[in-house]
Amino acid sequence: MKSRKKTEIQEVIQDNSRRSFLKKTLTGGAIASAASLGLMRDVFAKESGPIVIGHHAELTGGFSSWGYWHDKCAQAAVKVINEGGGIAGRKVVLETEDTESNPAIGARKLRSLIQRRKASFVVGSVHSGIMLASIPVATELKTPYFSAGEATEATGSKGTRYSFRTGTDTYALAAAGAPWAVENLGKNWTMIFPDYAWGHSHHAEHKKLIESMGGTVNDPIAVPLGTKDLVPYLSKIPEQTEVLFSVFFGALSVAFYSQSKSMRLDEKMKMYSVSGTIEAIDPRDIDGAAEGVFFLENFPRPLEYKDDEYHKRFIEMMNIDSVHAEEIGSDRIMAKSHAWQSYENFFALKAAIEMSGWQRDSDTPGVIEALEGLEMQNSLAHPQGSKLLRAEDHSGMIDCFISKVEDSKFVVKKRIPRDEMIAKLPPRYDFRKMSL
């Protein structure tokens, strides 16, 4: 009797245990499935919110005459992208921060763009100091940063896996322009520039190339900062100089062209420079002082030297005339050789985001890999022309143009195709070796 009762009790206990086990298992399974669904939703779900892209621009301060155009380009790019359905179906939100042309403020504004405004990508500054201050910050915050300045270090010794540049640096400008200039303008060179990094960098890169081509480079003339009267320095230019290469900026650039013209240097030697020295300046406004000067440009000012539908549309979007790049209704001249990057970089990002299937910030390494070696075709997205974002050093390989100022108009004398430039511009760094 006792044993029967015990057996019944044991059966009840066993039955209870079995039921409870089944119950617990089913409940656990249901919870696990729900949790797993929740977790997997994050893995497979597609984000549908807007993609925030930051623009780090010089809206005020010393570079504001360029920054105005960079801002206009960025706004135009985002408008075109959103009208075409956004990026991977997601709307693009543009967040702009003013660097005030100051590295200290620029670095803080970059943190603001990424941390406060939640920018996943940043189209960056044209100011070399700001871009170099920004690259370590962008790298640490794991955010791709496109710079538009010319300091070689951004895609060289100070570059990282996160820094990109579709335009040219001093290394590329020397490789693109110096061979033609040595062949066509002369072999004996003197370089004059303000005594700071930009000029020294151009001097170093050009000197190597000119000497390798059998040319002679005289001692450079570094003008102390703050100088207004250039005559004492212009008088130091050696008699035998055939090519005078100048690298000035803004008001000092205008002073250089005016004072060298009044000393009739242009009659004794050929004058050569890079687009940065005449950017946002109209030769008509400086009374013919830039007449006869050769400039290496990234994007010809007049439509006729890259006469296609895309360039025409770009000019319309910028609301500038098709000869002098002057804004209609104002006297602003477009900083065309640099500002196009703030337009095209958005499309480079769009291509890389769509290629990599980027959904959220954790997918950013895929975008970087897609940007490395990205080919961009001449199109409305890339009106400057076809280009390659070289995989090794994240540098843009683009067509360049040698123009001469004739009757206050830029006349293209030679187009330097990107392949010609690539041949003289081997990569000096391979950022792909850096981990993501």
Added chain:
Amino acid sequence: MRVTDTYKFGSWLLVLFTLTAPWVLPLLVDSFWVDIYSEILIWSLLAASVNLLLGYVGLLSFGQALFFGFGMYGVAIGVVKFDLGFWSAFIFGISLATGMAAIAGSLAVRLTWHYFAIITVVFSLIFYFTALSWKPITGGDDGLPFTIPPIISFGDYKLTMTNANFQYFFIVTIVGACYWLMYRVINSPLGRAFVTVRENDARAALIGLNVYLIRLTAFIFAGFIAGVAGALFALFGRYASASYMFYHVSGEAVVWAIIGGVGTLFGPIVGTGLMIVLREELSSVWDHYLLLVGVAVILTVIFAPRGIGGAFKALAEKIARQQFSRKESGP
């Protein structure tokens, strides 16, 4: 509540906020503000170095950015050119700034008032242009970015400033140590000698104080504090630039110190904090925000000439007086 209690309450509130900021700030605003607060703490040291000279010794310096720049370049050059580790570079930067302060100070403190202000600007300009032109060492106008070395490394484990919380508390510790040091100096016999020289240097000399040596000591100490700020800012920004050495930067520090209240220990933090927050908020809505900042400065100087710190002190004293008179006329 006594005046000292009000001070203590204010100070403890500031300390409590500082120690909990990485957790408290993200609850209230964006986590970005933790970085801004770190910046405020660093820049407040530059304002504190101005305050030390102006508020306690009576010397108005427009050259403190020079020592900030030396601290900053010391760290960057130490890492990039000499391959120094974290601590060596940090100490190198501070030593360079302090050494420069000793050299500049030995000449500058012979002068007072506007002559002193002018010579500090001149020193600042000389080295600003030198840094701008000396590209191989300073990077010229491009500046000198660098990768921050680890603070401690054990095999594969590396503790670096890239850890946001660690970076914040490192800055808090160093800034806190500097304020503690300033507090100790200000309340020591040397601090009293500073104030004596400020009040009347002729009388100070008559009672046997070596005015030149006291001013020089204050100048070197202020240079050291500015150097610590520069070294910290280089580590925070991973970058050094000549633009930080320009006398405009010194001018900003003078404004922060005046707004916060010269002659008060924590005034520079308040002034720096207020002006940076104001700048940060206004700059995102209006490009010409500096006009509004200027208006705010003018209003503060007119309505609170002793700065916010001074106004706080006056308010605390007023409350204490009212309480005292209530007690006196009690039931």
